[in-house]
Amino acid sequence: MVLFDASLFLLAAGGILALISNRNDRIATICGLTGGLGGTLCGAIGAIRAFLTPEIRTVAEGAVIQQPEMMAAFFLMPVTILGAFAAIHSVGYLKHHGHGRLGIYWFFYNLMIASMILVPLSATPVTFLFCWEIMGLTSFALVAYEYHSRETMKAAWIYLLACHAGIAFLIPMFMIHLGIWQTANATLWLFLTGAIGFGLKAGLPGLHVWLPEAHPAAPAPVSSVMSGAMINLGIFGILTYAVKSNDHFLLYGYFLLICGIIGAFGGAVSAYAQQNLKRLLACSSVENIGIICMGLGFGFLGFGYQNNFMAVCGFTGAFLHILNHAVLKGTLFLAAGEVYRSTGTLNMDLLGGLMKRIPGTGRIFTLAGLSLSGLPPFNAFPGEFAIYLAGFAGLAAKSTLLFVISLAGILGLAVTGGVVCGVFAKAIGGTFLGEPRSSHASEAEKTPVSIFGAMTGLISLAVIMLVATPVMTLLLRKMPEMFLKTAGNEIAQHSNHLAGLMLKLTAASGIVLIFFIMIWLLRYMLLTGKSVEKGPTWDCGYAEPTARMEYTATSFARPLCKDINLLSCFKKHEQKPDGLFPESASVTVTAEDPATAAWWKPLFEFFGKIAEKVHRLQSGSLHWYILMMVIAVLAMLIWGFVFQTDKTAGQKDHGKVSVKKEVVK
Amino acid sequence: MIAILIVLLPLISAGIIYLMGKHLKFGRFLFLFTAVCHSICSVYLLLNPEAALSKWDIGKTTLLGFDPISALFLLITSLLFILVAIQTHFWLPAELAAEPEHAAAHGHTAAGFQKESVFRSCLLAFLAMMTLVTAARNLGILWVALEATTLVSAPLICFRRSAGSVEAMWKYLLICSVGIAMALFGTMLLDVAASSGGHSPGLNFDKLLLTRSTFHTGWFKAAFIFAIAGYGAKMGLAPFHTWLPDAHSEAPGTVSALLSGSLLNCSFLALMRFYALAPETLRPFCKNLMIAGGLFSLGIAAFFILRQNDFKRMLAYSSVEHMGLAAILWAIGCDQGAIFHVCGHSLIKMTLFLIAGNILLAYGTRAIPTIGGMFKDMPKTACFWLIGILFICGMPPSPLFVTEYLLVREAGPLLSTAVLLLLFVVFGGMTKVCLSMLMGHTGSSAPLPEPTKNAERLNLIPLVALIAVTCCGIMWLILLNNGEI
Amino acid sequence: MNAFVEIISVALLITDLVLVISGRLLHSIRWVAIQGILLGLLPLLLHESGFGVQMLILAVINLSVKGILLPLLLIRAMRKADVRRELEPFVGYTASLILLLAATAICFGFCRYWNIAPGAASPASVPVAFTTMVTGLFIIIARRKAITQAIGFLIFENGISMFGICMMLEHGLMVELGILLDVFVLVFVMGIALFNINREFSHIDSDKLNSLGDWDLPAQNHKDGEAEQ
Amino acid sequence: MKFEFNHSIIWGISLLISLLICPLLPGIINKVKAFFAGRRGPRLLQLYYDLGKLLCKGAVFSHTTSGVLQLAPVVSLAGLGGCILLFPFGCAASPLAFTGDVILFAYLLALGRVLTVLGALDTGSSFEGMGASREIEFSALAEGALFTVIAFLILITGHFSLSDMLIGFETNQWLRFCAPMPLIFGAFGLVLLTEACRVPVDDPETHLELTMIHEAMILDYGGPDMALIEYGAALKLWLLSSIAVLLVLPVPGSSMFWNILLYFGGVFLMAILIGITESVTARFRMLKVPRMLTGALGFALIAILWIRIFRGGLL
Numbered sequence A: 001m002v003l004f005d006a007s008l009f010l011l012a013a014g015g016i017l018a019l020i021s022n023r024n025d026r027i028a029t030i031c032g033l034t035g036g037l038g039g040t041l042c043g044a045i046g047a048i049r050a051f052l053t054p055e056i057r058t059v060a061e062g063a064v065i066q067q068p069e070m071m072a073a074f075f076l077m078p079v080t081i082l083g084a085f086a087a088i089h090s091v092g093y094l095k096h097h098g099h100g101r102l103g104i105y106w107f108f109y110n111l112m113i114a115s116m117i118l119v120p121l122s123a124t125p126v127t128f129l130f131c132w133e134i135m136g137l138t139s140f141a142l143v144a145y146e147y148h149s150r151e152t153m154k155a156a157w158i159y160l161l162a163c164h165a166g167i168a169f170l171i172p173m174f175m176i177h178l179g180i181w182q183t184a185n186a187t188l189w190l191f192l193t194g195a196i197g198f199g200l201k202a203g204l205p206g207l208h209v210w211l212p213e214a215h216p217a218a219p220a221p222v223s224s225v226m227s228g229a230m231i232n233l234g235i236f237g238i239l240t241y242a243v244k245s246n247d248h249f250l251l252y253g254y255f256l257l258i259c260g261i262i263g264a265f266g267g268a269v270s271a272y273a274q275q276n277l278k279r280l281l282a283c284s285s286v287e288n289i290g291i292i293c294m295g296l297g298f299g300f301l302g303f304g305y306q307n308n309f310m311a312v313c314g315f316t317g318a319f320l321h322i323l324n325h326a327v328l329k330g331t332l333f334l335a336a337g338e339v340y341r342s343t344g345t346l347n348m349d350l351l352g353g354l355m356k357r358i359p360g361t362g363r364i365f366t367l368a369g370l371s372l373s374g375l376p377p378f379n380a381f382p383g384e385f386a387i388y389l390a391g392f393a394g395l396a397a398k399s400t401l402l403f404v405i406s407l408a409g410i411l412g413l414a415v416t417g418g419v420v421c422g423v424f425a426k427a428i429g430g431t432f433l434g435e436p437r438s439s440h441a442s443e444a445e446k447t448p449v450s451i452f453g454a455m456t457g458l459i460s461l462a463v464i465m466l467v468a469t470p471v472m473t474l475l476l477r478k479m480p481e482m483f484l485k486t487a488g489n490e491i492a493q494h495s496n497h498l499a500g501l502m503l504k505l506t507a508a509s510g511i512v513l514i515f516f517i518m519i520w521l522l523r524y525m526l527l528t529g530k531s532v533e534k535g536p537t538w539d540c541g542y543a544e545p546t547a548r549m550e551y552t553a554t555s556f557a558r559p560l561c562k563d564i565n566l567l568s569c570f571k572k573h574e575q576k577p578d579g580l581f582p583e584s585a586s587v588t589v590t591a592e593d594p595a596t597a598a599w600w601k602p603l604f605e606f607f608g609k610i611a612e613k614v615h616r617l618q619s620g621s622l623h624w625y626i627l628m629m630v631i632a633v634l635a636m637l638i639w640g641f642v643f644q645t646d647k648t649a650g651q652k653d654h655g656k657v658s659v660k661k662e663v664v665k
Numbered sequence B: 001m002i003a004i005l006i007v008l009l010p011l012i013s014a015g016i017i018y019l020m021g022k023h024l025k026f027g028r029f030l031f032l033f034t035a036v037c038h039s040i041c042s043v044y045l046l047l048n049p050e051a052a053l054s055k056w057d058i059g060k061t062t063l064l065g066f067d068p069i070s071a072l073f074l075l076i077t078s079l080l081f082i083l084v085a086i087q088t089h090f091w092l093p094a095e096l097a098a099e100p101e102h103a104a105a106h107g108h109t110a111a112g113f114q115k116e117s118v119f120r121s122c123l124l125a126f127l128a129m130m131t132l133v134t135a136a137r138n139l140g141i142l143w144v145a146l147e148a149t150t151l152v153s154a155p156l157i158c159f160r161r162s163a164g165s166v167e168a169m170w171k172y173l174l175i176c177s178v179g180i181a182m183a184l185f186g187t188m189l190l191d192v193a194a195s196s197g198g199h200s201p202g203l204n205f206d207k208l209l210l211t212r213s214t215f216h217t218g219w220f221k222a223a224f225i226f227a228i229a230g231y232g233a234k235m236g237l238a239p240f241h242t243w244l245p246d247a248h249s250e251a252p253g254t255v256s257a258l259l260s261g262s263l264l265n266c267s268f269l270a271l272m273r274f275y276a277l278a279p280e281t282l283r284p285f286c287k288n289l290m291i292a293g294g295l296f297s298l299g300i301a302a303f304f305i306l307r308q309n310d311f312k313r314m315l316a317y318s319s320v321e322h323m324g325l326a327a328i329l330w331a332i333g334c335d336q337g338a339i340f341h342v343c344g345h346s347l348i349k350m351t352l353f354l355i356a357g358n359i360l361l362a363y364g365t366r367a368i369p370t371i372g373g374m375f376k377d378m379p380k381t382a383c384f385w386l387i388g389i390l391f392i393c394g395m396p397p398s399p400l401f402v403t404e405y406l407l408v409r410e411a412g413p414l415l416s417t418a419v420l421l422l423l424f425v426v427f428g429g430m431t432k433v434c435l436s437m438l439m440g441h442t443g444s445s446a447p448l449p450e451p452t453k454n455a456e457r458l459n460l461i462p463l464v465a466l467i468a469v470t471c472c473g474i475m476w477l478i479l480l481n482n483g484e485i
Numbered sequence C: 001m002n003a004f005v006e007i008i009s010v011a012l013l014i015t016d017l018v019l020v021i022s023g024r025l026l027h028s029i030r031w032v033a034i035q036g037i038l039l040g041l042l043p044l045l046l047h048e049s050g051f052g053v054q055m056l057i058l059a060v061i062n063l064s065v066k067g068i069l070l071p072l073l074l075i076r077a078m079r080k081a082d083v084r085r086e087l088e089p090f091v092g093y094t095a096s097l098i099l100l101l102a103a104t105a106i107c108f109g110f111c112r113y114w115n116i117a118p119g120a121a122s123p124a125s126v127p128v129a130f131t132t133m134v135t136g137l138f139i140i141i142a143r144r145k146a147i148t149q150a151i152g153f154l155i156f157e158n159g160i161s162m163f164g165i166c167m168m169l170e171h172g173l174m175v176e177l178g179i180l181l182d183v184f185v186l187v188f189v190m191g192i193a194l195f196n197i198n199r200e201f202s203h204i205d206s207d208k209l210n211s212l213g214d215w216d217l218p219a220q221n222h223k224d225g226e227a228e229q
Numbered sequence D: 001m002k003f004e005f006n007h008s009i010i011w012g013i014s015l016l017i018s019l020l021i022c023p024l025l026p027g028i029i030n031k032v033k034a035f036f037a038g039r040r041g042p043r044l045l046q047l048y049y050d051l052g053k054l055l056c057k058g059a060v061f062s063h064t065t066s067g068v069l070q071l072a073p074v075v076s077l078a079g080l081g082g083c084i085l086l087f088p089f090g091c092a093a094s095p096l097a098f099t100g101d102v103i104l105f106a107y108l109l110a111l112g113r114v115l116t117v118l119g120a121l122d123t124g125s126s127f128e129g130m131g132a133s134r135e136i137e138f139s140a141l142a143e144g145a146l147f148t149v150i151a152f153l154i155l156i157t158g159h160f161s162l163s164d165m166l167i168g169f170e171t172n173q174w175l176r177f178c179a180p181m182p183l184i185f186g187a188f189g190l191v192l193l194t195e196a197c198r199v200p201v202d203d204p205e206t207h208l209e210l211t212m213i214h215e216a217m218i219l220d221y222g223g224p225d226m227a228l229i230e231y232g233a234a235l236k237l238w239l240l241s242s243i244a245v246l247l248v249l250p251v252p253g254s255s256m257f258w259n260i261l262l263y264f265g266g267v268f269l270m271a272i273l274i275g276i277t278e279s280v281t282a283r284f285r286m287l288k289v290p291r292m293l294t295g296a297l298g299f300a301l302i303a304i305l306w307i308r309i310f311r312g313g314l315l
Helices: A002-020 A025-052 A070-097 A102-121 A125-143 A150-177 A186-202 A210-217 A220-242 A246-273 A277-304 A308-343 A359-372 A380-395 A400-432 A449-467 A469-475 A489-527 A553-563 A594-615 A622-642 A645-664 B002-019 B024-047 B068-106 B116-135 B139-157 B163-195 B205-214 B217-235 B243-250 B253-277 B280-305 B311-331 B335-363 B379-392 B399-411 B413-438 B449-457 B460-481 C002-021 C025-046 C053-081 C093-114 C125-142 C146-166 C173-201 C223-228 D005-021 D024-037 D046-055 D068-086 D101-122 D126-157 D162-167 D171-177 D181-195 D223-248 D256-280 D288-311
Strands: A532-535 A570-575 A586-591 B055-058 B061-065 D059-062
Touching: A002 A025, A002 A102, A025 A070, A025 A102, A070 A102, A070 A220, A070 A308, A070 A449, A102 A125, A102 A220, A125 A150, A125 A220, A125 B399, A125 B460, A150 A186, A150 A210, A150 A220, A150 B399, A150 B413, A186 A220, A186 A246, A210 A220, A210 A277, A220 A277, A220 A308, A246 A277, A246 A400, A246 A553, A246 A586, A277 A308, A277 A380, A277 A400, A308 A359, A308 A380, A308 A449, A308 A469, A308 A489, A359 A380, A359 A400, A359 A449, A359 D101, A380 A400, A380 A469, A380 A489, A380 D101, A380 D126, A400 A553, A400 D101, A400 D126, A400 D288, A449 A469, A449 A489, A469 A489, A489 D068, A489 D101, A489 D223, A553 A570, A553 A586, A553 D126, A594 B280, A594 B413, A622 B163, A622 B217, A622 B280, A622 C125, B002 B024, B002 B061, B002 B116, B024 B068, B024 B116, B061 B116, B068 B116, B068 B253, B068 B335, B068 B449, B068 B460, B116 B139, B116 B253, B139 B163, B139 B205, B139 B217, B139 B253, B139 C173, B163 B205, B163 B217, B163 B243, B163 B253, B163 C125, B163 C146, B163 C173, B205 B253, B217 B253, B217 B280, B243 B253, B243 B311, B253 B280, B253 B311, B253 B335, B280 B311, B280 B413, B311 B335, B311 B399, B311 B413, B335 B379, B335 B399, B335 B449, B335 B460, B379 B413, B379 B449, B379 B460, B399 B413, B399 B460, C002 C025, C002 C093, C002 C125, C002 C146, C025 C053, C025 C146, C053 C146, C053 C173, C093 C125, C125 C146, C146 C173, D005 D068, D005 D223, D005 D256, D024 D046, D024 D223, D024 D256, D046 D223, D059 D068, D059 D223, D068 D101, D068 D223, D101 D126, D101 D162, D101 D223, D126 D162, D126 D171, D126 D181, D126 D288, D162 D223, D181 D223, D181 D256, D181 D288, D223 D256
Parallel strands: A532 D059
Antiparallel strands: A570 A586, B055 B061
């Protein structure tokens, strides 16, 4: 607890000092960074310690925060670790983006991290809600940090709406949670309100609309923290508050699994269609949250159907994926930020060839991208592997419903996997490979040390995590047990089994690596002593292929998007060449978010239309106003005396008599 | 005696300032002095319950006196007034100087202003009347005082003489007068209801409260309906609120701050008095009526805030919304919540109107689509504006977050869902507007440099108020967390 | 004394009917004055048990304010605003009369059917009071000129005080005086406002006072639709 | 399934043989095609000659490329190396098999593919970009069909490991589940043709780069890298053909000799089958391929439902 207190104090102090010294960029940065780093590191140590030696939760009377239990500690780890690396990254990133306002940035950044640490630590609902909302507000301030552009404005607005809508569901959720609202089906309502309220933060499908807006708008370190750590807190909320009862595992399971399938697939496809690199990453976050939800769904279904192997696999997969996604997505956003910093654009159709200009970033992005695609020797694979296993276990189960949903889950995961490979091929290829497509890319600036350091640190962490996967699997054993009242021996057994499989996976990764080295050596030997030349790209006879002839990221993605055109959101706008000597022709493909197109936009327009109709009431005519008053009074009178008579009839007679008496007197 | 003193003090000062119209400096000094004295008195009243409960008797009927709620309302009014007074002191010269510049920039002739002495004395008289409202223990006096607030605040609305402000004043006068006349009718009906038990207890609130169980229910129903219509008109309950956006948008920022922050509270106090008198059998009826009124206000306000093009009108509708919320809170029996809500709203709304005044000072227009990039052009004002808007929407640590939480807690699922939905619409509308003003690039109407500089200097009072509000909010949050609310 | 009350009630009803069909402002103001005088007489007639000094003072003030001062103020305002007639009302005079008659019938029927005011001075007086209130509101809603609306408000106010008088309510001197003072100042302020309106708009048709509103604003931009695009 | 020592030996020997003779498969296919076209066609061992020639050459790399281009063939082949260790060669379970290794298998194949795509994009060539784009398009869809086939296998065998799935499937079970076999074979066949870049999805031998997928992606390779790619392709074809064979052929289990014979014979038969397919069909229009792959998915799903509804699955 002392560690967390220290962490919060350092964060707060750093933030406030930075705000005070806003006028001096250097001092503000030093204050903010020191506070941020110190705070996150303290928090990280605290979180890891709490995770390794979980204690029973004891809440002192009137306490606001408490020692985290295992689940809270688990979700604190990405927050603190990512927070530290993103803080380092901020130093380099903001050199160009925040003159004179660095203090403000650091203030909000530190406050955001502090509130994110506080969310899992909250001891009471009110504290939780408060921290939750502060988390939303501070991150909103950071999203709106680059306030000049209209896009940022729109993004910030949508994000703010999402935060607030979340609270609007969470307050009722806590009312049910605390038993203040007594309703039938309390567990169902609790879960639904919680899932929507937290899902808005986590980016469950349909509720995810803020992600592709806010992440591109926010400064890269912030998007990194938001995407890697903050959306996980939504999952934390669902697991901690919305899931309460033991006997509704099937409800939770089916809900999360279906959400997960839709989210994973939809997220992958919309990520594939994006032109903006950070937007692509944001959509990919939706996809990964979908995968996490699938894991959790399988886990709950496992409990519901008393299939503990499935439960262990599902939960372990989900939790592993949470960690891996946090680190990898954090890295990717940091790298994307570096792309933006050095080129000034995130439009992949204008980038290209950055592998030669900012090679460090390129390599790290490639590595992280391949990892997040779930490809084997890399990080995200073990998590997905466990989830697949859970699905296989469900496939072999007796229940037909479970069979169908497991099949859907496996299929979803498989197709998602395929599409995600494309997503990252597009991101890596469009951004880093080939020839630069514009001067933005060809004049990219060099990477500062802080940025490179932050990214390298994170990616090394990923490597460590890959090696440590079997150990982590064992450590995560106790997490699923928390949902069951009784800790079963069986779970431990399955967990050990799974850890064994993970060990084999790690070994397989090692073997692939050894193969790789061997083949590379072979190739090296074959090429030594022979002529290795450089030449132009063979472009089927074109002597001088230019960058304009390259396949752009958009054109790369077009075929698959056309195949899977969700709600026809991918629209092609073309201006065909016209006449004998056509001067201009263009094709652009826009990808609108399916959820936005399907219901958010119509909903908002509906409200807008109501508003326009309602506006007629205030027409400016005094006569009408007074008529309205008279009508309202008449309506109230009629309501009061015609529709509510029965109760007061007796009273009235009584009154009449007494009045008469007075008259008689 | 302090009750009379606190009413008469501003009234006398008002008279003096009016009469010594040419001595501007003296007028300014007296104005501030009165405000300070008034707030000292009201603090004293709040701190000394015995003094607060002191009554002033004429012919055996108690006319003036305080109870804790009215003392609190008085304090809020007084506090608001002193803040507004200080703001006025600095704002007025800036506004007078800016008008010709704006006129030149927008190509219209400079509007005239009322005499400063008239403005100040009206403000003081307004304060006196609001004090009287809080002090009144007699429903007749309450009515008289509330009607008088309309009369003395009407000239304030057209401080800057333009067609719009005159029109707003006219509407304000007529709608409020018709409404308040209905309230008079309601008061009379209450008298009838009360005297049906045998002898008339008069209009003394305390006496009525003792005999309320013998009230004739039919008459009381009618009385309550007319009271809702009448005091609701003053308080801004839809559909009696129609004057509010016009008056608030046309009045200078400081006046709107008082209108919205104090006057609405006073009217709410009047309605609370009526509600308190309802016999037990009629409680559900009154409750339903209040909830319906509150919900309707909330709905109307929500949809007017959506697609609003005038930021001061938006604030006015927000007042309608919050009065609706307060009515609902009061009706569902969450008295503490209602009072907290009203107090929190007063402070925040005052801040917002003061800032709106500053924005108006800099830009010379209230049209939202033409304003943009305030973060760049007037950063301090922009920050405070954003914080204020978020606070008024109930983002923590705003006190309104606490009260909205209480509302949801007490109101039950159905009502809460409706309220939360409408609050969300409000939130969407307000933040949209707010962000479009703050972010992006300078819009079609650029701020004039000199007034902008002045406006940026006028942010002391908003800052103080926002800090106070934040402290309040955190305090209440702690109370809520400890289960003490 | 009941007979007198009835007579005055009928007279008040007649004033209502006249007011609703009167198009000339001066005419209307005069009839409002008559109404005020009748109303001032009413409490004197009601109290058979002798006049208190307090009541006498009140009656005198009431008579002078409602019967003389307010009409004078209104006439002054009318002169200043330079307007003589109510042109093209929203509801034609004949229709107004028919509507008012219907309203009268409803008020009477309503009071009779519910036996709404058994304690009133005279059975006819309460419905007349209601009718007067309705007349006032009707005039406010259905007439164009701002000054007519001020007149309408006075009629409405008269109706309310008539109700109070007929129900024999006593609010005490302070309250009565306060109410009177308020009404007086109100009309005074309205007069000033009328003058200002005339100066700013060069007319006092209150139906043309609709520049403030949310309906037909010049720049209706579709914010939300735009935002989602 | 127990891993006995002699099983492992058989597995090891079959593995080595497979590694050695896999370049024969393209030769067989070409011979079959030549036979149908009435030509003599290239030699059966043509690929060996080609590989030998390529291995002795130097290399030319584009200015545009970064290291990814050179990395791609190596990683692909390393991934395939991982795959072969999990595969039940010669109808003998791999000694390295473990629960769920089928996922690793599928994803290692995907790894190679993604790297190839990245390598193609690295050159900045429009044709290679086009090929890469199509590769992703088709493989994403094929992935679904592949996993449905895997689900089918799990359903009928109850095992999660590739070896157990493919060979733990005995004659009596085969008889029980033979009805949907053509469906599942069809589905996997289409996946195979897609993954191995054969007609009707891709045409490895055309001279119009616009119509190619895989071959378009490797336009910029030469020398040892090309050799690695060619060999990798052959190995992949071998692996996929083996799966197809093991998928539909019941394993008697009694005799090692028969198992091995069945295995190698089946693979060559498969090559001939591919050759025949290529001879009698033309390449599909690119637009039609996604529909075809969705059809494969449909086949597999129907097969699964068939099993589930009419046979109740194995478990």
